[in-house]
Amino acid sequence: MKNLLKFAICDAPFRFYDEIFIQREEVAMGDVLGPILAELFMQKEDEKIHNWTGIKPVLYKRYVDDIFCVFNEDQDVDMFFNYLNTQLHSNLRFTVKNERNDQLNYLDVLVIRKISEKKYETTIYRKPMDTGLYMLYESNQCRIYKLGLIRTLAIRILRICSSNEFVKIELKKLRQLMIINGYPNNVIRRAIKEAEIIVHRLMTNRLRPNPPVKMKSVFFTLPYYGRETLILGQRIKKLARQLMPTVDMKMAYRKTLTLQNVFLPLQKGLDITEKEKNLVYFIPCMDCDY
Template sequence: MISFDVASLFTKVPLVYTIELILDEMYPKCTETCQEKLKTKQCKMCRDRADFETLLRAATSETHLLFDSKMYIQHNGVAMGSPLAPIIADIFMSHLEKTLMNQLEQAGVRLWLRYVDDTFVLIEQNTEIQNIIIILNKFHPSIKFTYEIEQNDQLPFLDVNVIRTNDHTKFETTVFRKNTFTGLMINWSSFVPIEYKKAAVVSMVQRALSICSSYSLLAKEFENIRQITKRNGYPSTFVDIRIGIGLTKWLGKDNDKRINTVTEPVKKKMFFELPYVGRSTDGLKRKLTAFANKIRPDTDLCFYSKTPQSSQTFFQLKDKIPKHLQSDVVYAAKCGDCNDSYVGKTERQC
């Protein structure tokens, strides 16, 4: 088992190259004579290709940012957090796989699974790993692959630890945590709604149920969850209840209950913002729910609380845009020779 990883994929994706891949797939190139014509005289496919290329470049390679009073433009890679970033990165990686798969199989690759930039690969026993690295790194100068080999018949892939059994006939899986994992979570004494604390435990239970491949590994993971929550002050009964509920749903013992609820009419959800101030908030929720059930039995009242202001509200981490560069700023300019004045509004800066 071996895992190949692209170093800093999002910031290294070759934009010009990938945009051409997208355009060629959606709008195959027409004749050169058609492309040399004026846009109004081009065929519909060429016009659509040009329009889509303009939109792609505006959303990727023509984005700007202000840092240290200087304006920068991104000419390569995709911005972290951009909605298009994972799509463009995946398109590039899919093209890489499609192009190199025959060479990789000849080099000894027998199974290639990928999620974004992380891969899980099975290779033949006598395979030269450096040959595979050379094939991958030759594809494009912007992309560099690193690799991690299994240790003690184990290899982490995302949050899954893949384990090779002693007889080497099958694989087992359990939850993987990095060495930097601190074990910190929402503390039991934190002043937050109880639903947050339930969700913190339930998320770990659900992950264990979905990843662990055997009851013995599942039992070990449940014990890890108990130890983590104990260090954060959670009562053991609270955690055991969450584990029991998760197991009950996973084993399908609530089938009868789910069948009954399916036949019930679907209630309309009504969301209600309620600041969290402690136990009094929980009491008010119960009263409002009971009152809503009396006057509107067809409505399901859902409560939510807005999170408090973050520290970024008080500390400016980004450069402040000068007034004359901001949009929608109303200003007045007085004439130096008379009493007349002009009132205007700034627009978006190009």
């Protein structure tokens, strides 16, 4: 197993502009083993932090290589930060961001410290360069994807915001953004309602001692040509339920014509002569004229 893993990661050859290169360090971008190895690597570094005898944070949380820490006022934060950049792996270099005005963003979460109430609250964090541009309603995409976009954003709000006040504020912002992107009010209301049902179901299942058995998911992709494609997808799902009751057939739809196909027909570094190599075009015949 070790040799197989080494073969898949180390000395990985790849072609670029008809030249062969070998990547000896790190993992290739897009490699399925990348996230798994990154998490294993960071877990090993976590052990060093937990075993350190110096000043450690009261709360330590990590998502991949983003760390969230809470310290007491009398603790030396710089000492801990210096330890991370000097005693851990040499390829790890952390930057630090301290709270300002009792607020600190962590990924897409804004953590707010309520000093008077002695608690923390959370809401949605948006980067300053966020334009609010999403998939336009008039775009040539399947309608279920447009509903899914609003539903996903609403689920994020319902799960991140720690109070009803923040939920109302963020849902109002979401409605305004979707209207700007051309979405009708009835579509927005439907998607948000579906999100509320999903979140309620998730919370209910979490409290159950024995959660229901999950069905096996099977994904099926169809080229999207409009309403006819949706009808065909529903018929396939109905047929799958009849023939395979234990399988949850999930339909996916892909566009047949994209800007990339029109304006970027050639990939960067693609060797277009690859298709013409190692092929037999002509075999002379010694005993005939052909």
